[in-house]
Amino acid sequence: MNDVELKNLTLSKARKMLDNKKFSAVELTESFIKRIHTIDNDVKSFVTVTEDYALEQARAADKIIETGKQNLITGIPVQLKDNICTSGILTTCSSKMLENFIPPYDAYVSKIIKNSHSVLLGKGNLDEFAMGSSTENSRFYPTKNPYDLTRVPGGSSGGPAAAVAASECLFSLGSDTGGSIRQPASLCGVVGLKPTYGRVSRYGLIAFASSLDQIGPLTKDVRDSATVLQSIAGYDPYDSTSLNVEVPNYLDKLETGVKGFKIGVPKEYFQTGIDPQVEHSVRQSLKILEELGAHVEEISLPLTKYALSVYYILAPSEASANLTRYDGIKYGYSTTNGISMWDGLEMTRQEGFGEEVKRRILLGTYALSSGYYDAFYLKAQKVRTLIRKEFEDAFSKYDVLAMPTSPSTAFKLGEKTDNPLQMYLNDIFTIPSNIAGIPAISVQAGMIEGLPVGLQFMAGALQEVKLFQAAYAYEQATDWHKFSPSI
């Protein structure tokens, strides 16, 4: 397959062609491996490429397709973000701390990939421990935006977003704690979904902030997003926060359109620090939704401006607890400096963690420490209750909400690395849905000076069907999803 054919290929098209024997899973895999070899020196979306294993999986997939027992993702080349454990395959979290970590078990989603004989091409780069919005916090190297190699792909799932945009795989799985799937999807012009909290098991996802983390797909279009969610959603007794609720058919209503849909547009998402050209693109998209028969109304969610602060208390607090396990004793980096066990522990953590990770551990410990617990941590949890309620009220009146995904298009590498607070503001429009636990999706809604813009939809808890319906209707009415970078 040549580059043009690969760029036009989606998961659903590949499914049909595999099933109709237009090409084999091995041929498809070889094409992707060749493409990775050709361009990933520039894009840097992979941390590990599992070439031999991929071909082995592809050969097994071909046998299964021969018997007609394939599922939606059998034989489909996939990448996994490198904070998702893969048994026997390096899982680094893009951290020095886990540089040599080989998990003895598979994450829930990795097991699904394996049992489906999806073809694992390798592991995607991320900001260390998923903390960041540009993938510049990776211990190894920053990933580049395939539309402009001098710019960031967003983060923390920058590797997955860039890999899908640059056609180095047909889909990738990322994790989203405050926008880590949707913001890079927006900056790279792909579709990124954060499902409802608990919809996809977090078992084997290396924990950052457990009450906010959620695994979801990055894909080329909305149909593929629904297809992947169909494959990975479900109850898992190994994740105590996994929802034991029936998984609906996400593809059934995909094409039903938005005629009569009530879409709320919260005005607060257009007020702070948004690039006027991004605002223009999003407003144009809202007009298209109206033309498709949706009722689009401006609403107000006044607590929006507090979401960022709630997040930067809760996420570091949870992270500070989750990351105590890295002690240089059981697994992971272990220093040879110092004499006693205590020296070893403190120096292992000094040398093994990057700057942003340390900042969040300290910030979280501060928010949880006596004297500040009530003013910060408890206060944030109470405001979280109010934010959740505000969304619940909105979804009693509206089917979905629509807003920008990110306040800007892709920024230059190095532009925001010196100012953590400036970097945090990239997630201002994505964080609220993590706080409330509700699903949200980003689809491409324009191009500004050669860079993609994202349109975001949010829906009530477990209302992914509505989310896909709105996103698909918009996508199909425009041509933005057909764009791909020239690389």
Added chain:
Amino acid sequence: MDNSKNISIDEIRHLARLTRIAMNDKEVDSMRDQMQNIIENIDILKEVDTREIEPTGHSVDLNSVMREDILGESLPVDDVLLNAPDTQENFIKIRPVFD
């Protein structure tokens, strides 16, 4: 700005100690400045009236899950110890805890 939210160098050293992260003077200084900046910004939460509001820990309502106490398969010891920096027989070996 609320003066009680000023973070001192000593406080950063104390936090570093609590979190078991060794830090040199330069790291402590830069951490203090950045944390000060972040905390001043997150302090706006005090504007929100949260009297009589219950805190939310998780966005889904969780119930304890009970299951039968059935023996399952365990991971092979060799696989688990593979990542340990130092081992002896089936144990993880660590440095002396007491001086």
